Amino acid sequence: PSSGTASSSSNVKVLILGSGGRIGRLLLPAFAGHDVRGTSHAQVDVRDRAAIDRAVAELSPDAVVLVAGLADADACEDRPGDAYALNVDAARNGAEAARGRLFAIVSTDHIFDGKAGPYAEEDRPNPLSVYGRTKLEGERVAQAVNPKTLVVRTSLVFTAEPGNFFSTLRSATNPVNCWKDHFGTYTWGPMFAEAMVELIAAGRTGIWNIAGTDLLDRHAFALKVAARFGKDPSLFRPVSIHDAPPRAPRPLRAGLRVDKARGTLRTKLLSVDDALEVAFRSYGGA
Numbered sequence: 001p002s003s004g005t006a007s008s009s010s011n012v013k014v015l016i017l018g019s020g021g022r023i024g025r026l027l028l029p030a031f032a033g034h035d036v037r038g039t040s041h042a043q044v045d046v047r048d049r050a051a052i053d054r055a056v057a058e059l060s061p062d063a064v065v066l067v068a069g070l071a072d073a074d075a076c077e078d079r080p081g082d083a084y085a086l087n088v089d090a091a092r093n094g095a096e097a098a099r100g101r102l103f104a105i106v107s108t109d110h111i112f113d114g115k116a117g118p119y120a121e122e123d124r125p126n127p128l129s130v131y132g133r134t135k136l137e138g139e140r141v142a143q144a145v146n147p148k149t150l151v152v153r154t155s156l157v158f159t160a161e162p163g164n165f166f167s168t169l170r171s172a173t174n175p176v177n178c179w180k181d182h183f184g185t186y187t188w189g190p191m192f193a194e195a196m197v198e199l200i201a202a203g204r205t206g207i208w209n210i211a212g213t214d215l216l217d218r219h220a221f222a223l224k225v226a227a228r229f230g231k232d233p234s235l236f237r238p239v240s241i242h243d244a245p246p247r248a249p250r251p252l253r254a255g256l257r258v259d260k261a262r263g264t265l266r267t268k269l270l271s272v273d274d275a276l277e278v279a280f281r282s283y284g285g286a
Contacts, residue, residue: 011035012201015061017046017094018068022189023106026159027067030193034201037061041068046090052097063200064098066090066105069138073110073248076131083134091138095146103142104150104200109184109211111136111153114251118185118215121153121207121260129248139207151207152196155256158275159189160283165218169225172235178219180238185211185255186221188275195267209256214272221272228276 012034018024019038028038037059044051046068056064069086070076076083095103109117110132111125127133142149158166166186168176187210195210216224222236241250258269270278 010201012063013059013061014063014065014200015039015055015059016065016067017044017052017055017090018066021067021069022071022159022161022164023067023157023193025161026189026193027065027196030190030197034197046093047085049093049097052093056097056101061101063102063104064094065200066094066103069106070134071108071131073129073131073250074246076134077129077248080130080134083130084137087131087134087138088141091142092145095142095149098148099146100148102148102150102200102203102205103146104152104196105138105142106196107135107139107151107153108132109153109155109254109256110251111139112251112254114183114254117183117251117253118155118211118255118257119209120257121209128251131248132251148205150199150205152199153207153209153211153256154187154192155211155254156184156186157189157192158186160279165221166225166279169222169231169236170229172231175235175237176222177239177244178222178236179241180217180219181252182241182250183215183217183253183255185213185215185258186272186275187211188270188278190278191267191270191275195261195265195269198265198267208261209258210261210269211256211258212272212275213258213262213269215253215255216272224272224276228273228280 014036016038020040113126219238226233
């Protein structure tokens with residue numbers, strides 16, 4: 001299975017706002033061969049339109065990619081003002097600063113209510129949480145401000161870095177509670193970045209789902225990790241999300257359909273088994 005860097009016949013000059021975050025750290029190496037500059041929050045505060053204007057004027061990029069934001073659903077519930085500033089105001093600022101250029105943002109399956117997933121690009125959103133509402137509003141304001149907007153929705157991105165569910169499972173030595181009633185489409189991070197680079201290099205606009213091809217609950221995903229990485233499956237305990245609900249409501253059966261991307265992109269969108277095989281070959285066991 002492919003998990004490397006996308007290539008393109010045309011070199012693009014790209015400004016990544018938020019390159020220090022999880023998605024930004026994936027995108028920077030995926031843009032190898034292109035002229036790419038990343039900025040951290042300390043360098044460019046995406047809540048400050050003038051700061052983005054200065055960065056765009058300095059680089060004069062073909063595309064501006066906003067991956068800064070507040071992506072922790074529970075933190076968004078606790079800090080709605082910050083969520084709005086980082087997920088909506090930042091999208092407006094970036095879209096306005098990038099007028100006349102491609103503007104790309106990352107969105108989420110949390111814009112749906114999780115009653116009938118996985119969801120296609122044209123399905124009707126109905127967010128349950130502050131996170132979902134601000135990401136949906138960010139999508140809409142960016143598209144309204146800049147007609148050359150690319151919205152890339154994804155679901156449950158996992159990487160070998162610490163701080164995500166996969167890395168927690170891979171390094172577990174004590175029992176881990178795993179929701180058996182929360183479903184999504186687990187997405188290998190380097191594959192997501194490769195597909196996003198392909199979309200940007202091709203000048204695509206509109207809404208695109210980029211995610212893994214399997215709909216799984218958290219416990220089922222954990223058992224697949226256990227099988228490939230030689231972990232004791234009894235470490236991963238099936239529990240209901242209702243036993244200890246998170247502060248932000250989750251769309252229980254979410255995930256994304258990827259028919260559009262699979263029919264268009266060279267990048268292969270991976271099943272969970274294929275993604276875990278790539279991860280194992282890349283990083284080995286625990």
